Amino acid sequence: MAATAGLGSGDLVEVFKALGNPARLQIMQWLKDPDAHFDAYEPIADRQAVGVCVTHIQAKSGLAQSTVSSYMSTLERAGLVHPTRVGKWTHYRRDEGRLAQLARAIGTTL
Numbered sequence: 118m119a120a121t122a123g124l125g126s127g128d129l130v131e132v133f134k135a136l137g138n139p140a141r142l143q144i145m146q147w148l149k150d151p152d153a154h155f156d157a158y159e160p161i162a163d164r165q166a167v168g169v170c171v172t173h174i175q176a177k178s179g180l181a182q183s184t185v186s187s188y189m190s191t192l193e194r195a196g197l198v199h200p201t202r203v204g205k206w207t208h209y210r211r212d213e214g215r216l217a218q219l220a221r222a223i224g225t226t227l
Contacts, residue, residue, distance in 0.1 A: 124222040128196070132219055135195035141188050144174060145197060148211045162203045168210030170203075 124132075136142050147154040151164040158173040175185040189209055192198045197216065198209045 124218060126226075129219075129222060129226065131195045132197065135191050135197060138188070138191075140178060140180060140184075141192055144178065144188065145192065145211065147174070147177065148198065148209065151210070161206055162201075162208055164210075166210075167201045167203060168199065168208035171207045171209065174209065 136145065148169060151169045155164065155169050155173050155177065158170075158176065161170050162168075171185060171189060172182075174189070175182050178185060180188075189198065189200070189207075192209075193200055197212060199212050201208045201210070
C-alpha cells in the first residue's frame with residue numbers, strides 16, 4: 118500500500134496498536150483537553166504549551182509509574198504525543214498535526 122497523507126500502512130498499524138489499549142486511548146482523550154481533565158492537579162508548566170506531567174497522568178490513571186511510562190513511550194513511538202522535559206519531569210502533549218494527518222489517512226485508506 119502506498120503512503121497516504123504521509124502515513125504508510127506500517128505507520129497506521131503502529132497507531133492502531135497504540136490506541137488499541139483502553140488506558141492509552143483514555144490518556145489520549147484526557148490530553149485533548151488537559152485543563153479540564155487535570156484541573157485537580159497543580160500544573161508544573163503550561164499544559165497547553167508543554168503538556169501534562171507524567172506524574173499527573175499516573176495519578177489520574179491509578180496505574181503504576183512504570184506502566185504509565187511504558188504507555189507514554191508507546192504513544193510517543195506512534196507519533197501521537199510529544200514529550201518535553203521540565204526539570205526532572207517529563208510532560209506530554211498530543212501531536213495535533215500528526216492526529217490530523219492520521220484522520221486524513223484513515224479517511225482515504227479505509
